[in-house]
Amino acid sequence: MQAITDLFHRLSNLPELVQWAGLFGLAAIVFSETGLLVGVFLPGDSLLVTAGLLSARGYLNVYTLVPVLTVAAICGNSVGYFIGRATGPRIFNRENSLFFNKKHATRAHEFYEKYGRKTIVLAQFMPIIRTFAPVVAGVGGMKFRTFITFNIIGAVSWIWSMVAIGYFLGSYIPGIDKHIEIVVAVVVFISLLPGLISWYRGKRASSRDGSSASKPVRSEI
Numbered sequence: 001m002q003a004i005t006d007l008f009h010r011l012s013n014l015p016e017l018v019q020w021a022g023l024f025g026l027a028a029i030v031f032s033e034t035g036l037l038v039g040v041f042l043p044g045d046s047l048l049v050t051a052g053l054l055s056a057r058g059y060l061n062v063y064t065l066v067p068v069l070t071v072a073a074i075c076g077n078s079v080g081y082f083i084g085r086a087t088g089p090r091i092f093n094r095e096n097s098l099f100f101n102k103k104h105a106t107r108a109h110e111f112y113e114k115y116g117r118k119t120i121v122l123a124q125f126m127p128i129i130r131t132f133a134p135v136v137a138g139v140g141g142m143k144f145r146t147f148i149t150f151n152i153i154g155a156v157s158w159i160w161s162m163v164a165i166g167y168f169l170g171s172y173i174p175g176i177d178k179h180i181e182i183v184v185a186v187v188v189f190i191s192l193l194p195g196l197i198s199w200y201r202g203k204r205a206s207s208r209d210g211s212s213a214s215k216p217v218r219s220e221i
Contacts, residue, residue, distance in 0.1 A: 014043060014050040015180055019059055026051055026065070027072040030159075033131060035076030037083070044127055045162050049183060052166025053176065066163055073155035074148075077120070077134040081147050084138020091139060108132035112140060120150035124158035 021029060026047070033042040048069070055062035084091065091105060108129050112119045123133035137147055169176050169183060176183065 014046060015054060017043075018047070018051050018054050023060060023065060023068055027068050030069050030072040031076040031079075033076065034073050034134070034155075035079035035083075037080075037131065037135070044130065045125070048159060048162035049166035049169075050180060052163035052168075053170035053180065053183070054166075055163070056167045056170025062163065062167055066160060069163070070155050070159045073124070073159055074151055077151045077155065078148065080131070080134030081138040081142075081144070081151075084135035084140075086138075087135075088139055091135065105132050105136070108136045109139075112136045117142065117146060117150050120147065121154035121157065124154040130158075 018026065029042055029047065030044075032038065033044050051060060051065060051069075052062065054060060055065055094105075108119075108123070109132075111123065111126075111129055112133060115122060119133050120137060123129040134147070134151070166183075
Protein backbone atom coordinates (compact mmCIF):
# COMPACT_ATOMS: atom_id res chain seq x y z
CA MET A 1 0.00 0.00 0.00
CA GLN A 2 2.88 2.34 0.82
CA ALA A 3 4.39 1.72 -2.63
CA ILE A 4 1.14 2.77 -4.30
CA THR A 5 1.00 5.91 -2.16
CA ASP A 6 4.59 6.74 -3.11
CA LEU A 7 3.77 6.17 -6.79
CA PHE A 8 0.90 8.67 -6.72
CA HIS A 9 3.06 11.15 -4.84
CA ARG A 10 5.81 10.99 -7.47
CA LEU A 11 3.60 11.13 -10.58
CA SER A 12 3.97 14.90 -10.68
CA ASN A 13 7.78 14.65 -10.74
CA LEU A 14 8.87 12.27 -13.50
CA PRO A 15 12.65 12.39 -12.92
CA GLU A 16 12.06 11.54 -9.27
CA LEU A 17 9.59 8.82 -10.29
CA VAL A 18 12.08 7.22 -12.70
CA GLN A 19 14.85 7.18 -10.10
CA TRP A 20 12.50 5.86 -7.42
CA ALA A 21 10.96 3.14 -9.58
CA GLY A 22 14.16 1.87 -11.19
CA LEU A 23 14.24 -0.59 -14.08
CA PHE A 24 11.64 -3.06 -12.86
CA GLY A 25 9.41 -0.37 -11.43
CA LEU A 26 9.32 1.29 -14.85
CA ALA A 27 8.55 -2.08 -16.42
CA ALA A 28 5.64 -2.50 -14.00
CA ILE A 29 4.29 0.96 -14.91
CA VAL A 30 4.51 0.25 -18.66
CA PHE A 31 2.85 -3.14 -18.16
CA SER A 32 0.04 -1.59 -16.12
CA GLU A 33 -0.62 1.21 -18.60
CA THR A 34 -0.77 -1.10 -21.60
CA GLY A 35 -2.38 -4.15 -20.01
CA LEU A 36 -4.57 -3.14 -17.10
CA LEU A 37 -7.51 -0.77 -17.43
CA VAL A 38 -6.58 0.79 -14.09
CA GLY A 39 -3.31 1.96 -15.66
CA VAL A 40 -5.00 4.48 -17.93
CA PHE A 41 -3.94 7.37 -15.66
CA LEU A 42 -0.24 6.43 -15.69
CA PRO A 43 2.32 8.44 -17.72
CA GLY A 44 3.48 6.79 -20.93
CA ASP A 45 5.35 8.79 -23.56
CA SER A 46 6.61 11.39 -21.08
CA LEU A 47 7.85 8.66 -18.72
CA LEU A 48 9.77 6.90 -21.50
CA VAL A 49 11.39 10.11 -22.72
CA THR A 50 12.38 11.00 -19.16
CA ALA A 51 13.82 7.51 -18.65
CA GLY A 52 15.84 7.89 -21.85
CA LEU A 53 17.09 11.31 -20.78
CA LEU A 54 18.20 10.03 -17.37
CA SER A 55 19.83 7.01 -19.04
CA ALA A 56 22.04 9.45 -20.92
CA ARG A 57 22.99 10.86 -17.51
CA GLY A 58 23.97 7.41 -16.22
CA TYR A 59 21.02 6.69 -13.93
CA LEU A 60 19.93 3.68 -16.02
CA ASN A 61 21.57 1.39 -18.56
CA VAL A 62 19.76 2.15 -21.83
CA TYR A 63 20.79 -1.21 -23.34
CA THR A 64 18.96 -2.99 -20.53
CA LEU A 65 16.14 -0.48 -20.24
CA VAL A 66 14.89 -0.71 -23.83
CA PRO A 67 14.48 -4.51 -24.10
CA VAL A 68 12.96 -4.84 -20.61
CA LEU A 69 10.36 -2.12 -21.28
CA THR A 70 9.63 -3.57 -24.73
CA VAL A 71 8.86 -6.97 -23.21
CA ALA A 72 6.71 -5.24 -20.55
CA ALA A 73 4.69 -3.45 -23.26
CA ILE A 74 4.23 -6.64 -25.32
CA CYS A 75 3.10 -8.58 -22.25
CA GLY A 76 0.80 -5.73 -21.15
CA ASN A 77 -0.86 -5.50 -24.55
CA SER A 78 -1.32 -9.28 -24.58
CA VAL A 79 -3.03 -9.19 -21.18
CA GLY A 80 -5.36 -6.46 -22.47
CA TYR A 81 -6.16 -8.63 -25.51
CA PHE A 82 -7.13 -11.60 -23.34
CA ILE A 83 -9.20 -9.36 -21.07
CA GLY A 84 -11.16 -8.37 -24.17
CA ARG A 85 -11.52 -11.99 -25.28
CA ALA A 86 -12.77 -12.97 -21.81
CA THR A 87 -15.24 -10.12 -21.27
CA GLY A 88 -16.49 -9.73 -24.84
CA PRO A 89 -18.89 -6.90 -25.72
CA ARG A 90 -20.01 -6.72 -22.08
CA ILE A 91 -17.16 -4.33 -21.41
CA PHE A 92 -19.02 -1.58 -23.31
CA ASN A 93 -21.90 -1.92 -20.83
CA ARG A 94 -19.68 -1.66 -17.78
CA GLU A 95 -20.50 1.20 -15.43
CA ASN A 96 -18.09 4.12 -15.12
CA SER A 97 -15.78 4.06 -12.13
CA LEU A 98 -12.63 5.75 -10.84
CA PHE A 99 -10.41 3.77 -13.24
CA PHE A 100 -12.84 3.06 -16.06
CA ASN A 101 -14.66 5.39 -18.42
CA LYS A 102 -16.97 3.91 -21.02
CA LYS A 103 -16.16 6.79 -23.39
CA HIS A 104 -12.53 5.66 -23.58
CA ALA A 105 -13.55 2.13 -24.57
CA THR A 106 -16.00 3.48 -27.15
CA ARG A 107 -13.36 5.83 -28.59
CA ALA A 108 -10.89 2.95 -28.91
CA HIS A 109 -13.58 0.86 -30.61
CA GLU A 110 -14.24 3.61 -33.14
CA PHE A 111 -10.51 3.93 -33.78
CA TYR A 112 -10.31 0.15 -34.29
CA GLU A 113 -13.26 0.21 -36.69
CA LYS A 114 -11.49 2.86 -38.77
CA TYR A 115 -7.93 1.52 -38.84
CA GLY A 116 -8.35 -2.21 -38.21
CA ARG A 117 -5.19 -4.16 -37.38
CA LYS A 118 -3.02 -1.02 -37.68
CA THR A 119 -4.75 0.26 -34.53
CA ILE A 120 -2.48 -1.92 -32.39
CA VAL A 121 0.56 -0.07 -33.75
CA LEU A 122 -0.88 3.44 -34.03
CA ALA A 123 -2.53 3.32 -30.59
CA GLN A 124 0.82 2.86 -28.87
CA PHE A 125 1.50 6.53 -29.52
CA MET A 126 -1.89 7.71 -28.25
CA PRO A 127 -2.58 8.03 -24.51
CA ILE A 128 -5.71 6.24 -23.27
CA ILE A 129 -6.28 4.64 -26.68
CA ARG A 130 -3.21 2.43 -26.17
CA THR A 131 -4.74 1.08 -22.94
CA PHE A 132 -8.04 0.11 -24.55
CA ALA A 133 -6.98 -0.85 -28.11
CA PRO A 134 -5.77 -4.37 -27.20
CA VAL A 135 -8.97 -4.96 -25.24
CA VAL A 136 -11.06 -3.92 -28.23
CA ALA A 137 -9.00 -6.21 -30.49
CA GLY A 138 -9.80 -9.08 -28.16
CA VAL A 139 -13.48 -8.19 -28.11
CA GLY A 140 -13.46 -7.99 -31.92
CA GLY A 141 -12.04 -11.51 -32.20
CA MET A 142 -8.74 -10.61 -33.90
CA LYS A 143 -6.66 -13.78 -34.27
CA PHE A 144 -3.90 -13.87 -31.67
CA ARG A 145 -1.24 -14.58 -34.29
CA THR A 146 -2.21 -11.39 -36.09
CA PHE A 147 -2.47 -9.46 -32.84
CA ILE A 148 0.94 -10.52 -31.51
CA THR A 149 2.61 -9.52 -34.79
CA PHE A 150 1.22 -5.98 -34.68
CA ASN A 151 1.72 -5.93 -30.91
CA ILE A 152 5.46 -6.53 -31.28
CA ILE A 153 5.79 -3.95 -34.07
CA GLY A 154 3.90 -1.36 -32.02
CA ALA A 155 5.75 -2.00 -28.76
CA VAL A 156 9.19 -1.88 -30.40
CA SER A 157 8.31 1.30 -32.33
CA TRP A 158 6.90 3.04 -29.26
CA ILE A 159 9.48 2.10 -26.63
CA TRP A 160 12.54 2.49 -28.84
CA SER A 161 11.50 5.82 -30.35
CA MET A 162 10.46 7.46 -27.06
CA VAL A 163 13.53 6.31 -25.12
CA ALA A 164 15.77 7.26 -28.08
CA ILE A 165 14.36 10.81 -28.11
CA GLY A 166 15.16 11.25 -24.41
CA TYR A 167 18.57 9.63 -24.75
CA PHE A 168 19.46 11.83 -27.72
CA LEU A 169 18.38 15.01 -25.92
CA GLY A 170 20.24 14.04 -22.76
CA SER A 171 23.39 13.18 -24.69
CA TYR A 172 23.66 16.14 -27.04
CA ILE A 173 21.88 19.09 -25.42
CA PRO A 174 23.74 20.39 -22.36
CA GLY A 175 21.55 21.27 -19.38
CA ILE A 176 18.37 19.78 -20.89
CA ASP A 177 17.73 17.87 -17.65
CA LYS A 178 17.24 21.24 -15.91
CA HIS A 179 14.34 22.00 -18.24
CA ILE A 180 12.82 18.55 -18.40
CA GLU A 181 9.32 19.90 -17.74
CA ILE A 182 9.47 21.68 -21.12
CA VAL A 183 10.50 18.45 -22.86
CA VAL A 184 7.69 16.56 -21.15
CA ALA A 185 5.14 19.24 -22.13
CA VAL A 186 6.23 19.04 -25.79
CA VAL A 187 6.10 15.24 -25.77
CA VAL A 188 2.64 15.22 -24.19
CA PHE A 189 1.39 17.72 -26.77
CA ILE A 190 2.80 15.67 -29.65
CA SER A 191 1.27 12.47 -28.25
CA LEU A 192 -2.13 14.15 -27.96
CA LEU A 193 -1.90 15.72 -31.43
CA PRO A 194 -3.26 12.72 -33.40
CA GLY A 195 -6.32 12.57 -31.16
CA LEU A 196 -6.89 16.32 -31.48
CA ILE A 197 -6.60 16.13 -35.27
CA SER A 198 -9.03 13.20 -35.37
CA TRP A 199 -11.48 15.08 -33.15
CA TYR A 200 -11.21 18.21 -35.32
CA ARG A 201 -11.76 16.25 -38.52
CA GLY A 202 -14.77 14.49 -37.02
CA LYS A 203 -16.23 17.82 -35.93
CA ARG A 204 -15.74 19.30 -39.41
CA ALA A 205 -17.31 16.25 -41.01
CA SER A 206 -20.32 16.51 -38.68
CA SER A 207 -20.68 20.22 -39.50
CA ARG A 208 -20.62 19.52 -43.24
CA ASP A 209 -23.18 16.74 -42.87
CA GLY A 210 -25.40 19.06 -40.84
CA SER A 211 -25.10 21.82 -43.42
CA SER A 212 -25.94 19.44 -46.26
CA ALA A 213 -28.98 18.14 -44.43
CA SER A 214 -30.29 21.65 -43.77
CA LYS A 215 -30.13 22.72 -47.41
CA PRO A 216 -33.48 22.51 -49.27
CA VAL A 217 -33.66 19.93 -52.02
CA ARG A 218 -34.51 21.45 -55.40
CA SER A 219 -37.16 19.55 -57.28
CA GLU A 220 -36.75 18.90 -60.98
CA ILE A 221 -39.61 20.20 -63.18
